[in-house]
Structure formats: C-alpha cells, structure tokens
Amino acid sequence: MNLVIxxxxxxxxxxxxxxxxSLLITASIAAFVWAENYSNLIDIDTDADGxxxxxxxxxxFTDWNNPDTDNDGYNDGLxxxxxxxxxxxxxxxxxxxxxxxxxxxxxEIRLGSNLTVKDTDNDGYLDGxxxxxxxxxxxxxxxxxxxxxxxxxxxxxxSFYFGDILLDxxxxxxxxxxxxxxxxxxxxxxxxxxxxxxxxxxxxxxLHFATVNGLRYYIHGAYWHNNFGIAxxxxxxxxxxxxxxxxxxxxxxxxxxxxxx
Ligand SMILES: [Ca+2]
Ligand SMILES: [Ca+2]
Ligand SMILES: [Ca+2]
Ligand SMILES: [Ca+2]
Numbered sequence: 709m710n711l712v713i714x715x716x717x718x719x720x721x722x723x724x725x726x727x728x729x730s731l732l733i734t735a736s737i738a739a740f741v742w743a744e745n746y747s748n749l750i751d752i753d754t755d756a757d758g759x760x761x762x763x764x765x766x767x768x769f770t771d772w773n774n775p776d777t778d779n780d781g782y783n784d785g786l787x788x789x790x791x792x793x794x795x796x797x798x799x800x801x802x803x804x805x806x807x808x809x810x811x812x813x814x815x816e817i818r819l820g821s822n823l824t825v826k827d828t829d830n831d832g833y834l835d836g837x838x839x840x841x842x843x844x845x846x847x848x849x850x851x852x853x854x855x856x857x858x859x860x861x862x863x864x865x866x867s868f869y870f871g872d873i874l875l876d877x878x879x880x881x882x883x884x885x886x887x888x889x890x891x892x893x894x895x896x897x898x899x900x901x902x903x904x905x906x907x908x909x910x911x912x913x914x915l916h917f918a919t920v921n922g923l924r925y926y927i928h929g930a931y932w933h934n935n936f937g938i939a940x941x942x943x944x945x946x947x948x949x950x951x952x953x954x955x956x957x958x959x960x961x962x963x964x965x966x967x968x969x
Contacts, residue, residue: 758785759794767817769806769824770794802876802955810836811845812955815875821845839870840959855960857896857917857927859946859968861889864937866927866946868956875959878952879937881930883944890925890944894918894966899957905945908932912950913957917966927966929953 750762757775764772770784771777777784780797787794793804793813801814809826811819811834821828821835828835831848838845842852856869861882868876883889898916903926905911914928923944930936930947941947946968948956 755784757783759788768794800951803951805836807835809834811839815839815955816845818873818875819845819870840961842870842961855964857956857960857964857966859889859927859966861891861940861968864940866948866956868959876952876955878948878956881933881935881937881939881941881947883942884940887943889942889946889968890918890920891968892918894968896960896962896964896966899960899962901957903928913948913953915957915960917946918968927953927956 750760752761753759754761755771755773755775759768759770759772761772764770764784768784768788775783775785777794778787778797780787782792784794788801791800791802791814793799793801795806795813796804801817802812804813805811806813806816806823807826811821813823816823816835819835819839826834828845829838829848833843835845842855843850844853853871855871858867858869859865859880859882860867864880864882866878866880867874868878894917896915896917897919900914900916901912903911903914905928908930911931912929914926916924916926918925925944925946927946927948929950929952930942931950933941933947935941936947936949
C-alpha cells in the first residue's frame with residue numbers, strides 16, 4: 709500500500725503532507741486539552757464556599773478567594789442558597805441593590821442583568837426603570853414584556869412573573885372559607901400606597917385586582933397577623949408580609965394580569 713501511495717503522490721510533496729497532517733493532529737489534541745482544562749476551571753471553587761469561581765466573578769461579584777465575602781459568619785454559598793446577600797451582612801438579596809439602579813440583586817440575577825452595572829443593555833435606561841415599566845434590562849429592544857401575578861389559594865403562595873421568568877414567590881394568606889378570595893382571571897385596576905380597612909388603619913401597598921358583587925378585593929400587606937403561607941385568615945383579600953409587598957407593589961403596573969386559582 710505504501711508503495712502505491714508513494715507512486716501517486718509526488719515525492720517532493722510528501723514531507724509537506726506529513727507535516728501538515730501532524731500539525732492538524734497536534735492542534736486537535738491541544739484544543740481538546742484546553743477545553744478540558746477550561747471546563748474544569750469553570751467548575752473550580754477555590755475558597756470552597758459552594759459558589760464556583762466563575763459564579764463569584766461573573767454573577768454574584770463576591771470574592772472567589774474568601775468564603776465569607778461580607779464577613780458575617782456565613783459562607784457565600786449558604787447565603788445565596790437561603791436568599792441572603794453574600795455582599796451585605798444580614799440583608800436578604802432582594803433588599804440589596806448593589807449598583808443602585810432601582811433593581812434588587814436577586815431580581816438582577818434572575819433576569820440575567822448585571823448587579824454591578826446600572827444600565828446593563830446600555831440603552832440609556834436604568835435596569836430598575838426598565839423592569840418597572842415592563843422593558844427588558846438586557847435587551848435594547850422596545851418590545852414590552854408582560855408581568856403576571858399568580859395566586860394559589862391552595863398552596864398559599866403568590867408568584868410574580870416577568871414574561872416567562874419567575875421573579876419572586878411569596879407566602880400569602882387568602883380568604884377564610886366563609887369569605888373566600890374570588891377565583892379567576894383578573895387585572896390590576898388601581899394602586900393605593902395606604903388604605904384603611906375597618907379595624908386595620910394605614911395598611912400599606914394595596915393592589916385592587918377584582919370587584920365582585922360590589923366588594924373590592926386587594927393584594928396588600930398585613931401587619932396584624934403572621935399566617936402567611938400557613939392559614940387563610942382574610943375577608944377575601946390576598947395578604948402579604950410587609951417585607952415582601954413593597955417590591956411587588958412598586959413593580960406591578962395597573963393592567964397587570966392576576967390569576968387566582
Ligand atoms: Ca467560591
Ligand atoms: Ca457572608
Ligand atoms: Ca444592574
Ligand atoms: Ca437599560
């Protein structure tokens with residue numbers, strides 16, 4: 709066989725051919741080894757805090773060489789897992805706005821925007837202003853993105869969506885069996901920062917979502933009980949913890965769809 713090949717290929721080209729083939733083989737091996745090492749690098753967790761170096765550098769902006777970036781006694785990975793900021797002691801991630809652009813760190817991470825850059829898509833509008841007004845913080849396209857609130861009266865949870873992305877999920881308390889929360893497809897009719905409900909004055913962050921048989925139903929904060937996610941205690945409204953309801957209120961425009969199941 710060798711003889712046949714030698715006869716077909718002129719002798720003067722043969723060394724070049726062999727050289728090029730061996731070069732190609734070397735290059736493929738090098739590329740393979742590099743890819744292996746690179747993928748290993750992405751998985752490396754130098755300080756063993758549960759977040760990879762890649763995540764620390766590119767997503768959470770924590771110190772990849774210090775397991776407790778904010779020095780509060782809890783590892784970065786543990787804090788992230790439990791919804792706490794690894795950058796600010798004792799604060800939940802949705803209460804920290806690292807770049808002061810109006811969008812909290814938790815929502816930045818869920819939306820894929822940068823929590824250290826005020827205007828991720830560089831279109832002249834702050835990330836928080838865009839999300840508040842239903843625009844994408846990561847794309848300069850002018851298309852609006854629909855938000856949606858879903859309430860489960862069975863699981864006592866409220867889910868808040870930005871398009872297909874789940875922004876947040878909160879425990880709620882809905883109507884008691886004799887005064888149930890109306891089920892169905894509604895939308896936000898009006899917003900009131902403060903309202904007086906009979907014996908509960910100065911109630912904060914009220915989203916009017918339905919009027920049934922002359923009765924108005926709201927999603928609002930409740931300071932007089934702590935049954936969120938545990939029991940139905942309301943006269944039909946959807947009660948949220950004060951610490952949760954402010955973000956929801958601020959980022960829910962009139963007209964937002966509300967589905968109660
Ligand atoms: Ca780490
Ligand atoms: Ca910490
Ligand atoms: Ca940002
Ligand atoms: Ca922007």
